[in-house]
Every structure is written in C-alpha cells, then in structure tokens.
Amino acid sequence: MLTIHSWHDLTAFNTLAMPAKAQFFAELSDLNDLPELLDFIAKQDLPSLWIGGGSNLVLADEVPGCVVHIATKGIEIQSDSEESVLIKVAAGESWHGLVTHCIENGWYGLENLALIPGSVGASPVQNIGAYGVEVADLIDQVEVFDTLSNTFDVMQKADCQFAYRDSLFKRNPGRFIITSVRFNLSKQFEAKCSYAALQGWLDAQGIKELSAQAIFDAVVAVRQSKLPNPEVLPNAGSFFKNPVVSNDCFEGLRQIYPEIPNYPDASGVKLAAGWLIDQCGWKGLYRERVGVHKDQALVIVNHAGGSRQDIDELADDIKQSVFNRFSVRLEQEPIAYP
Numbered sequence: 001m002l003t004i005h006s007w008h009d010l011t012a013f014n015t016l017a018m019p020a021k022a023q024f025f026a027e028l029s030d031l032n033d034l035p036e037l038l039d040f041i042a043k044q045d046l047p048s049l050w051i052g053g054g055s056n057l058v059l060a061d062e063v064p065g066c067v068v069h070i071a072t073k074g075i076e077i078q079s080d081s082e083e084s085v086l087i088k089v090a091a092g093e094s095w096h097g098l099v100t101h102c103i104e105n106g107w108y109g110l111e112n113l114a115l116i117p118g119s120v121g122a123s124p125v126q127n128i129g130a131y132g133v134e135v136a137d138l139i140d141q142v143e144v145f146d147t148l149s150n151t152f153d154v155m156q157k158a159d160c161q162f163a164y165r166d167s168l169f170k171r172n173p174g175r176f177i178i179t180s181v182r183f184n185l186s187k188q189f190e191a192k193c194s195y196a197a198l199q200g201w202l203d204a205q206g207i208k209e210l211s212a213q214a215i216f217d218a219v220v221a222v223r224q225s226k227l228p229n230p231e232v233l234p235n236a237g238s239f240f241k242n243p244v245v246s247n248d249c250f251e252g253l254r255q256i257y258p259e260i261p262n263y264p265d266a267s268g269v270k271l272a273a274g275w276l277i278d279q280c281g282w283k284g285l286y287r288e289r290v291g292v293h294k295d296q297a298l299v300i301v302n303h304a305g306g307s308r309q310d311i312d313e314l315a316d317d318i319k320q321s322v323f324n325r326f327s328v329r330l331e332q333e334p335i336a337y338p
C-alpha cells in the first residue's frame with residue numbers, strides 16, 4: 001500500500017547523510033502503485049525526485065515536492081542460450097546484490113563493477129563505470145515511464161546516449177522514471193584486468209588463473225582499501241569527474257608537470273581529478289563538519305551533520321584552487337538537488 005509522508009527525514013536515504021527533509025516522501029515497492037503516485041504529484045503540481053540508494057546525490061536541507069524511493073524487486077531471465085543470457089532487473093534491486101547474483105549464476109560481464117553503491121535503476125543514469133568497464137557495455141534495454149508523454153517506453157541502448165558518466169537520463173533530470181534495466185551477459189568469462197591496481201592485487205595474491213570470482217574479489221579488496229565506506233564515513237564517492245582537456249592544453253601542462261597522470265580519450269586527454277586536487281594540498285583537509293578524505297583527495301566526506309552549504313563551499317573552494325593552479329575546470333559528479 002502506498003503511504004505518503006510529509007517532511008520526511010532523508011538522512012538514511014543519502015550516503016552523504018545530509019540531514020535533508022522532503023516535503024513529501026513515498027516508497028514505491030509495487031509498480032501498480034505508480035499511477036496513484038503520479039496522480040498525487042500531478043494534482044498538487046509538485047516537482048519530483050526519484051531515488052535509489054542516494055549515493056550520487058547532494059541534497060538541500062529542504063527538498064520541495066515529492067521524493068520517491070524506488071524499492072521494486074525482481075530478476076527475470078528473458079532469454080537463455082549456451083552463450084548468453086538476457087535478464088530484466090527491477091530498478092529497486094541493489095547494484096552490488098545483482099553483481100553477486102550474476103557471478104553465482106555464471107553470467108559474466110559485471111564483475112569489474114562490484115561494490116558500487118546504489119540501485120540497478122540508477123546505474124544507467126550516470127552510466128556507472130569502474131576498472132575499465134561501463135554499465136552501458138552490458139545494457140540491452142531500459143524500461144522507463146516518460147513523464148513528458150505520460151507513457152511507458154522501452155528504450156534500446158542506442159537511444160540512451162551513453163557517454164562517460166553521462167546519458168540521456170542524466171541530461172533530462174526528472175523526465176524518465178527507470179522501472180527496469182535489461183542486461184545482456186555472457187556465459188563465457190573474459191577477464192578485464194588492465195587496471196594496474198587490479199593486476200597488482202592479483203599478482204600480490206599469486207593468482208594466475210583468472211575467474212570472475214577472482215576479479216570480483218580483487219575489485220572488492222582494492223575498493224575497500226581506497227574508498228571510505230559511506231556507512232562509517234558518509235560520502236558520495238568521487239566528488240568530481242576526471243576532466244578531459246585538449247591535446248594542446250595537456251602538452252602545456254606536461255611541460256610544467258612532467259609526472260601528470262593522463263589517459264587517452266576520444267576527445268582529448270583525460271586527467272586524474274584526484275591528482276590535481278591532491279597537488280593543491282586538499283587531501284585530509286578537515287573543516288568543522290565536512291572535509292576531504294585523508295587517503296583519497298577525490299572524496300568529500302561529511303564528518304558531523306554538514307549541510308548542503310558546507311559541502312557546496314568546500315567543493316567551490318577545491319574547484320577554484322585547481323583552476324588557479326592548472327587552468328582546468330572540475331565538474332561535480334554527484335547531482336545537486338534541487
């Protein structure tokens with residue numbers, strides 16, 4: 001049954017643990033309740049925010065309109081052959097839970113994306129990626145409710161306009177409610193461990209025979225050693241995207257900083273945002289309520305009830321100092337709402 005709460009505390013619904021209050025809040029665990037919920041939102045003419053794990057959000061202290069926590073569950077096999085499997089997964093399933101389930105069943109492709117917090121429904125929004133894999137590589141279709149046309153729609157992968165940490169869904173906030181995602185997974189395992197940190201862990205463990213479980217274990221171990229657990233120290237993962245600069249800009253920077261980490265990119269050269277921030281001396285910075293993680297300059301943490309203003313001020317100061325030193329503009333990765 002659908003229950004709508006007023007001025008609901010969202011602290012437990014965002015991994016930065018911002019003490020935000022939603023004007024209205026509902027949990028959607030049955031898609032059959034969607035029409036009633038949309039009707040409530042339309043009749044009151046409310047803005048709406050559809051969330052999963054709240055691990056990529058920076059919320060304001062008061063969130064106007066209706067926040068809907070999508071909690072629908074279900075993993076359905078839609079086609080099964082010797083080579084591959086097509087599975088349709090409800091938006092409210094846990095992302096890491098899905099990765100684990102797939103490995104247990106011998107369905108491969110998602111193992112490099114283990115331990116990313118959040119829900120399946122949010123995974124296409126910023127085209128989650130880690131250790132050389134992006135979720136778009138495995139997505140076949142996305143089912144949505146389009147609030148513009150008021151219809152359910154099935155979007156093929158090509159329609160989703162996936163790019164680095166970007167998609168049609170991210171560029172049209174509030175328009176598409178993702179109800180399920182269909183993945184095309186292989187039954188033949190192919191290891192992707194070109195990332196030095198991953199290979200280094202496997203070498204250190206003496207693992208020569210690669211399996212999906214070995215990659216999964218390596219990803220989990222490397223992530224746990226590098227990133228703070230939001231349940232212990234509230235954070236939203238990488239706070240800035242890795243900036244892509246032109247070849248000319250990169251050459252200019254390399255003259256001054258020969259050691260600058262860089263990666264080839266289709267539209268120029270990708271730089272490591274964490275390295276740029278670290279060079280500006282931010283790692284481990286502690287302000288009254290918020291700060292920068294002591295081991296990972298890319299992660300902003302909320303030590304003690306920090307507000308949206310605290311986070312915004314720190315993020316702006318970091319951006320400004322990186323720009324002053326390198327003339328590179330950083331872009332925030334988590335979505336600020338509203």
Ligand SMILES: Cc1cc2nc3c(=O)[nH]c(=O)nc-3n(C[C@H](O)[C@H](O)[C@H](O)COP(=O)(O)OP(=O)(O)OC[C@H]3O[C@@H](n4cnc5c(N)ncnc54)[C@H](O)[C@@H]3O)c2cc1C
Pocket residue numbers: 015049050051052053054055056057070091116117118119120121122123125126127128129130169173176177178179227228229230235236237238335
């Ligand atoms: C410790 C940590 C590590 C992280 N590591 C990575 C990483 O390696 N790679 C990476 O890409 N990201 C990473 N992230 C970011 C985050 O986990 C992902 O972006 C994740 O997909 C967000 O899922 P969520 O369910 O928490 O989304 P939310 O934070 O709840 O929502 C994020 C956005 O998606 C929208 N949204 C959510 N669900 C739906 C839906 N069903 N329909 C329509 N819109 C929806 C929301 O409106 C919002 O705009 C990390 C975050 C943390 C805290």
